[in-house]
Amino acid sequence: MAEQQKKSTIGLMVLAILFVALNLRPAISSIGPMLEPIRADLDLSNSEVSLLTAVPVFCMGLFAPLAVLFGRKFGLKRSIAMLLVAIGLFTLIRGFVPTYPVLLASAFFIGLAIAIISPLLSAMIKRDFPMRTAALIGVYSFGMGLGATLSAGLTGVFYTVADWPLAIASWSLLSVAAIIIWVRVKQPAEVKVEETAIDGVALVSPWKNKRAWYMLLFFGFQSAFFFSMLTWLAPIAIEKGMTVLAAGGVLTLMTAVQIVGNISIPLMFNKFPSRLAWILIVLAFGTVGIFLLMFGNVEAIWIAAACIGVALGGLFPIALLMPLDETTSADEANSWTAMTQSGGYIISAFMPLTIGIIYDATGNHDITLLLFLAFIVLMVIFSLLLNKKG
Known part of the structure; x- marks a missing residue:
């Protein structure tokens, strides 16, 4: 009972x-x-x-x-x-x-x-x-x-x-x-x-801990990747030759794959616990997706959206788990999570606007796609730094 x-x-x-x-x-x-x-x-x-x-x-x-x-x-x-x-x-x-x-x-x-x-x-x-x-x-x-x-x-x-x-x-x-x-x-x-x-x-302030700063930057760039994709994937698809209706379908596919990843990928963490391995795997999917947007045809955009959805679906729960993995109490986890999300969301709030300004200046999304690759490279760097204990 x-x-x-x-x-x-x-x-x-x-x-x-x-x-x-x-x-x-x-x-x-x-x-x-x-x-x-x-x-x-x-x-x-x-x-x-x-x-x-x-x-x-x-x-x-x-x-x-x-x-x-x-x-x-x-x-x-x-x-x-x-x-x-x-x-x-x-x-x-x-x-x-x-x-x-x-x-x-x-x-x-x-x-x-x-x-x-x-x-x-x-x-x-x-x-x-x-x-x-x-x-x-x-x-x-x-x-x-x-x-x-x-x-x-x-x-x-x-x-x-x-x-x-x-x-x-x-x-x-x-x-x-x-x-x-x-x-x-x-x-x-x-x-x-x-x-x-x-x-x-x-409690010792996480603002004085370099590992907390790595987490903040990782959270910021994964969040920037998400909000930028949410804002600009459909316009990029339209620029590549898709109709408005099809571009909306591409965005829906990306978000659908993402929410499946949100729940399914964390369920596999107990069996395969390495956070670094998961980060590298999902970022590999994201990289393939961006290259397909760069060099693929119109049909490849659908595959690109699915790959990017896998990346976004894994990155967010991993970013949420980082402060919890590092801390031992609820109050400590609260402090670390507040710090990472504070700086992280401020970074991401400006990225879609920055992309819009660049697009207005250049008239194409070539630099946008390069920025997405830069986000991935930075996330790899910070995850490698976090993998080093001490």
Whole structure:
């Protein structure tokens, strides 16, 4: 009976992590399909409307260090619950007050909430599943990928039966579902001891550790690779001769392969634990994908998208696991994760814009593809440095 209750508790916790992760992308990725209706309806410039997706990503980097303060002040479970409420409310308000200032303010506060919740969720996985961190990080990254894919694909469908404010506000329902499940999660008995004890403990700052900086840079370039591909793969495919519809299919294929990789690759970590080997394998797929974009024909773009999806599907959970592999406690994992995501997301926030500026100046994506190769080379370098202990 006790064993059955334990399995039920673990199952509920896994489901809760999945639903929390589902909430970490839709408020951002649902804006993309609605950029043109929003721009036209509110009479905005392209730069003004682009801030609605740029601001939350930048906030995800800028405010990640606040996760340490939230974890110590309110505890992990309560902090995540409060932040889920914030994401839901600021997503919902877009449907009732669809003005540009409100959209921009909601983008800011949603980005802030996501910035704080992400390291807290990693810390909770480290604390409650110390022997299953890889599998649970897989669930976490799968949930994020699934949330982004669903919102990017279905927001346009919602728009066909309603207006754009309702289409983007509808994703607040996900937070309601997550909160209902999250408040039912039971915490281990030792949690209160740990969370009160850490108030007086002075941990060594990861900002003074070179390995933490390698992780930050690895996270930054894998995130830059993801956001740049998400933004520019379809335009690259169109430049190579694809129709707009086919280019959208290529992007869908990439994200579909990615979310399968998010859940399946971490499940193999227990049998094949070498992080460096996995990084080199998935980056090899990414390299093949980029070379196909450079030198392949139009049909090869589909294979390129699948290869890049494999790379993205493996890189994100590996980047999430790095601070957890390095640390021994939930509070320490929270600090390291906050640092890596802080600097990492700030790096990635500027990359799609940088590519856009280069494209405006050159009129082609040759330099874009070279930048993607540079991201891969840098990730190889930092993973090799991390493989050296000490």
